[in-house]
Amino acid sequence: MRGKFITLEGIDGAGKSTHHAWLAGFLKSRGKEVVATREPGGTPLGEKLRALLLSEPMHLETEALLMFAARREHLDKLILPALAAGKWIVSDRFTDATHAYQGGGRGLAPEKIAMLENWVQAGFQPDLTLVFDLPTNIACERLVGTGNAPDRFEKETREFFERVRHVYLQRAATEPDRIKIIDATQTIEKIKNVLEDIVSNIC
Numbered sequence: 763m764r765g766k767f768i769t770l771e772g773i774d775g776a777g778k779s780t781h782h783a784w785l786a787g788f789l790k791s792r793g794k795e796v797v798a799t800r801e802p803g804g805t806p807l808g809e810k811l812r813a814l815l816l817s818e819p820m821h822l823e824t825e826a827l828l829m830f831a832a833r834r835e836h837l838d839k840l841i842l843p844a845l846a847a848g849k850w851i852v853s854d855r856f857t858d859a860t861h862a863y864q865g866g867g868r869g870l871a872p873e874k875i876a877m878l879e880n881w882v883q884a885g886f887q888p889d890l891t892l893v894f895d896l897p898t899n900i901a902c903e904r905l906v907g908t909g910n911a912p913d914r915f916e917k918e919t920r921e922f923f924e925r926v927r928h929v930y931l932q933r934a935a936t937e938p939d940r941i942k943i944i945d946a947t948q949t950i951e952k953i954k955n956v957l958e959d960i961v962s963n964i965c
């Protein structure tokens with residue numbers, strides 16, 4: 763039986779990495795064979811592209827093209843074979859991030875993203891997408907609180923993250939069956955309970 767493809771999304775600082783690890787463990791405890799991965803990245807070539815994307819200044823369209831180049835590789839080398847083998851994939855970000863960051867944040871035309879999405883994915887979509895949502899001021903405070911050096915995206919302005927957040931919320935409103943919003947201002951324990959409820963529906 764084909765596995766399921768779950769993606770985690772949200773603005774930087776929403777805390778999705780914590781829940782990514784927890785969710786992979788939870789699914790394993792339910793007897794699933796789980797592959798935890800991330801975008802950009804997830805393959806040796808994808809991780810090299812990630813390093814460039816997070817550090818190197820580049821044209822907005824170069825950025826979008828590299829995101830999809832890494833994604834093409836990710837689908838071919840990891841996601842599609844693992845799903846076909848019955849494994850479950852939990853990915854820290856996927857194409858909703860391109861719509862939100864390159865589309866919303868940077869202002870790339872939605873038609874251009876749709877064109878690349880059709881080319882690379884040919885209709886393929888996650889079975890479930892969890893959007894960790896919180897006000898941008900709280901996310902920014904959390905990012906500063908980590909003490910880690912910010913990458914190229916984390917250095918963006920609050921207005922940028924407002925636009926990114928807006929696109930995530932808009933997409934969730936248009937695809938409510940696939941995209942679920944999680945209130946990321948709640949405690950980690952509360953969020954785990956919410957995730958357990960949502961994910962149990964497809965286990």
Ligand code: TYD
Binds near residue numbers: 801854861
């Ligand atoms: P992120 O997922 O936040 O990882 P970490 O928690 O290790 O910082 O970092 C990836 C960054 O890449 C994030 O700022 C969003 C950005 N991104 C895009 O702009 N477009 C995309 O299509 C993807 C997948 C990510």
